[in-house]
Amino acid sequence: MTNPNIDLKPVSEFIPEEAPKRHIIEMSPDKHEVAISTEGLQVRYGDKLSLSEGDLRFERYKITSLIGASGSGKSTFLRSLNRMNDGVATVSGKIMYRGLDINSKNIDVYEMRRHIGMVFQRPNPFAKSIYDNITFALTQRGKYTREQLDEIVETSLKQAALWDQVKDELNKSALALSGGQAQRLVIARALALKPDILLLDEPSSALDPISSAQFEDTLLELKKYYTIIIVTHNMQQAARISDYTAFFHMGKVIEYDLTRKIFTRPKVQLTNDYISGNFG
Ligand SMILES: Nc1ncnc2c1ncn2[C@@H]1O[C@H](COP(=O)(O)OP(=O)(O)OP(=O)(O)O)[C@@H](O)[C@H]1O
Numbered sequence: 001m002t003n004p005n006i007d008l009k010p011v012s013e014f015i016p017e018e019a020p021k022r023h024i025i026e027m028s029p030d031k032h033e034v035a036i037s038t039e040g041l042q043v044r045y046g047d048k049l050s051l052s053e054g055d056l057r058f059e060r061y062k063i064t065s066l067i068g069a070s071g072s073g074k075s076t077f078l079r080s081l082n083r084m085n086d087g088v089a090t091v092s093g094k095i096m097y098r099g100l101d102i103n104s105k106n107i108d109v110y111e112m113r114r115h116i117g118m119v120f121q122r123p124n125p126f127a128k129s130i131y132d133n134i135t136f137a138l139t140q141r142g143k144y145t146r147e148q149l150d151e152i153v154e155t156s157l158k159q160a161a162l163w164d165q166v167k168d169e170l171n172k173s174a175l176a177l178s179g180g181q182a183q184r185l186v187i188a189r190a191l192a193l194k195p196d197i198l199l200l201d202e203p204s205s206a207l208d209p210i211s212s213a214q215f216e217d218t219l220l221e222l223k224k225y226y227t228i229i230i231v232t233h234n235m236q237q238a239a240r241i242s243d244y245t246a247f248f249h250m251g252k253v254i255e256y257d258l259t260r261k262i263f264t265r266p267k268v269q270l271t272n273d274y275i276s277g278n279f280g
Contacts, residue, residue, distance in 0.1 A: 023267040024256045025244070027057040035060040035197055035227035036081060036116070041093035041103075043076050043085060050089070051076045051251045058197075058244075063219060063228040065238035065259065068248030069280030074231045077248070078199050081229070082116040083109050097197075110141070117190035121202040123182035125174035125189075130157075130166050133174045133185055134192045152192050159225075160188035161218045180211030184218070191222075198222070200230040204237070216241050235275060239263045247271045 027034060034057045043051040051073040058064050066074040080091045083102070086109065095103040102112050126133050134156055135149045144152075153170065157163035162184040166172070174185055183203060190198060200219075204212040219228060219241055232238050238245050239259060246256040247270075255262060255271040266272045274280050 021268050021270075022252070022254055024056070024253060025258070027059060032057070033060040034058065035097075036229075037096045038081075039094040039096065041077070041080065041091070041095065043073075043080055044090045044092075045088070049251065051080070053077060053251070053253050056246065056253060056256065058227060058229055060227050061223055061225075062243040063223050063230060063241050064244040064246060065242035066229065066231045066246050066248060067233075067235065067238050067274070069274065070233075072248040072280075073251040074248050075201055076251075078201055078229060078231050079118075081197075081199055082113050082118055083107075084118060114193045115195055116197045116199065117193060117195035118199040118201070119183075119186050119190055119203050121205055123179065123186045123206070125177065125182050125185050127173065127175055129171045130174050130177070130185060131170040134189050137189070137193060156188040156192040157185075159191050159222060160184040161214065161221070162188055178211075180207050180214065183207060183211070183215065187218070187222075191226075195226065197227045197229065200228065202231050202233060205233065212237075235263075247274060249274070 037055065037057040038053065039055050041051065041053050042049060053073070066078060068074050076085065076089070079085050080103075081095060085091050091103060093103065094101045097112075097116065100107070102116075126136060128136065131153055134153045135144075138144060138149070138152065154163060157166065162181060165181060174182065177185060183206070187203075204215045207215060216237060219230070222228065230242070242259045244256065245259045245262040246253045247262065248254070249270055255266055255268045257267070262271060263275060266275065
């Protein structure tokens with residue numbers, strides 16, 4: 001007979017769920033130059049812990065893709081890297097950039113974002129001319145001559161592979177650009193601030209296949225000068241452009257390795273299931 005004073009829980013609740021196996025690449029300082037890293041990063045929306053991802057390192061001048069099913073925490077992670085979750089979520093842990101914890105209170109977030117730029121899923125040009133879109137943020141905080149601005153506009157548009165298409169109509173409204181051109185413009189806008197790291201959140205999901213292919217070529221060109229971390233749902237894209245891939249699942253990175261290893265011989269079954277389309 002059971003004792004009615006004891007609230008018996010099902011036995012299954014006493015057995016801890018087995019933590020999924022993980023495999024995270026080691027990056028040794030003598031072999032890999034690390035551009036940005038996290039230490040004990042956790043993100044909570046209200047009471048809900050949505051991301052608990054300890055220590056990850058991202059190599060300089062490489063492209064790292066963040067992949068995983070919807071809701072696995074990719075954007076939450078990416079947005080935390082340049083404090084886009086401030087005011088939206090509670091982000092604890094360290095984000096180390098050039099020896100500084102940029103998640104600490106005394107950081108000038110605006111200044112930090114000049115170093116770590118972000119481009120969102122949907123291109124969001126300002127209702128201004130192409131030229132002013134690129135120079136707007138610069139002129140808000142600094143003094144530049146017209147010649148300096150002209151030079152920055154030209155260089156950024158060239159890097160974003162848009163210069164040839166728009167060089168004769170820089171005063172045209174940016175709202176008249178096509179989707180692919182607008183995405184390049186917002187990249188040029190981010191590049192004008194001369195960032196070190198570019199964070200891209202599904203940047204080509206709204207583009208047609210041709211624009212998307214051109215966009216991938218642009219990224220491969222940009223990685224000569226920038227460290228790129230990109231969220232993508234497109235497995236082929238991750239396989240084509242990235243040096244490293246991190247697979248997210250339920251707020252954790254399950255596997256993080258060289259892209260060719262992730263896509264040819266992943267070490268964790270869950271990764272294999274995801275890339276072979278068994279879930280997500
Ligand atoms: N602003 C928010 N407020 C509350 N919960 C949020 C917010 N943004 C994300 N979440 C939750 O955090 C978890 C991770 O979401 P996140 O958007 O980071 O996933 P994701 O992998 O980027 O998904 P997707 O591929 O669909 O963009 C989800 O459970 C989501 O509901």
